[in-house]
Amino acid sequence: MAKMTLEELRNLRASKQKSLQKRSIEGKEGQIIIGMGTCGIAAGAKTVLDAFLSELDAKGITNISVTQTGCMGLCHVEPTVEVVVPNMPDVIYGNVDAKVAKQIVQDHLIDHKLVSDHVFDRPAADIYVKDGDK
Amino acid sequence: MHRYICDFILDITQNSFEAKSTQVELFLFEDDRYLKVIIKDNGKGMSSDVLEKVLDPYYTDGLKHKNRKVGLGLPFLVQSVRESGGSFDINSKPNEGTQVYCSFDLCNVDTPPIGDISSTFLTLFSDPNANELIIRREINTSKGSSHYEFSKSELLEILGDFSTVSSLCLLRDFLQSQEEDLQQYYVNRTLIFK
Structure with missing residues (x-):
């Protein structure tokens, strides 16, 4: 990739904004919150981001x-990631790596299923399937 | 313990964000032998009493996690630097700010790999606790020299926000292109791991 100038960044932003406006975005916004404390960093939280x-x-x-x-x-299950999206319980996932991050995007965000092996806090124990139903 | 030099930089720069500073400067300078890092903030600073204690892993001001008795950021950094022939210094004045300096010997086998510099900058720029952050990256080796410098405010003015996927991806690509441009001057990067 050639070195980008601030002006090129500005132009890219403008063209991206246009294409975003064209697409009708359905549903409310969600949030992915990554724990980036000393413990998270040591466990690889930046790679997860x-x-x-x-x-x-x-x-x-x-x-x-x-x-x-x-x-x-x-800290014992870092990196941790909190996922808050409509129509799903708020969940904190633990022991997340790049592979699990991909799984969370597919299962939790797209298919609306919990990645049960990595649920570490919320929701209550009767909501998620223990050990991924194995 | 952190795996990459970039993880130490991320951790210590976050301290500056949390010190109620309005401006943080991060300076990364690399030559044939050393990576030198300066992290400077204008935050609340520390008294000489506190400054003596911060390198003790069992010291914390207790404000962030009131029931915890450890503060590992600086001790991790000092341990790593001492193990690998680098250097470390910290200066602080109450109400004026803190400056941390460290250098890593890139030829020492015990020096951690540098890690992903542009992704570290992305994480720092998008940290919600960061007010103004100025990052200056310089390389000056036997292969040549170059540098880049950006502030959070100028990037934010262009991108609008640092939380949506689209603007973060643009920022990521932008920062990657800056660092890739410096790669032609890399020396002693057998230790690099991405």
Whole structure:
């Protein structure tokens, strides 16, 4: 990729905005929040953030925001990711790596199914299937 | 313990964001032998008493997690630098700010791999706690020299926000293109791992 100037970035942004406006976005916005404390960083949270971005971009999902937060208090299962989307319970996933991030995008965001092996907090135990129903 | 030099940089720069600073500067300078890092903020700073304690992994001001008794960011960095022939320095004044300096010897076998620089910058620019962040990256090796410098405010003015997938992807591509342009001057990157 050739070195991009700020002006080129501005133009790219403008053309991307146009194509986004053309597409009718259905549904409300959701949020993916990645724990980026010392514990998260040590466990590879930055790779997870990169993976979410690439996967959401590849699947053309634009109505989700990707943000960071500090330690969520679940240091033993870092990297942790909180997913908040309409029509699904709010979930904190643990032990997330690039592969699991892809799975969360497909299963949780697109198919509206929990990635049960990685649920570490919320919802209540009777909602998700223990051990992925194995 | 962190795996990459970039992870240390990310962790310590976050401290500056959390110190109620209105401006943080991150400076990365690379030559044939060393990667030198300066992280400077204008935040609340620390008294000399606190400054003596911050390198102790069992010291924390207790504000972030009131029931925890550890603060590992700086101790991790110091340990890694000491193990690998680098250097470390910290200066701070209450109400004026803090400056952390460290260097990594890129020829030392115990130095962690550098990691993904542009993705680290992406994470820092999009950190919701960051007010103004200025990143300056310089390389000056026997193969030549180049640099780039950007502030969060100028990028934000162009992209509008740093939370939607589309603007984050644009920012990612933009920062990647900057770092890729410097790759022709890389020396001693046998340790690099992406």
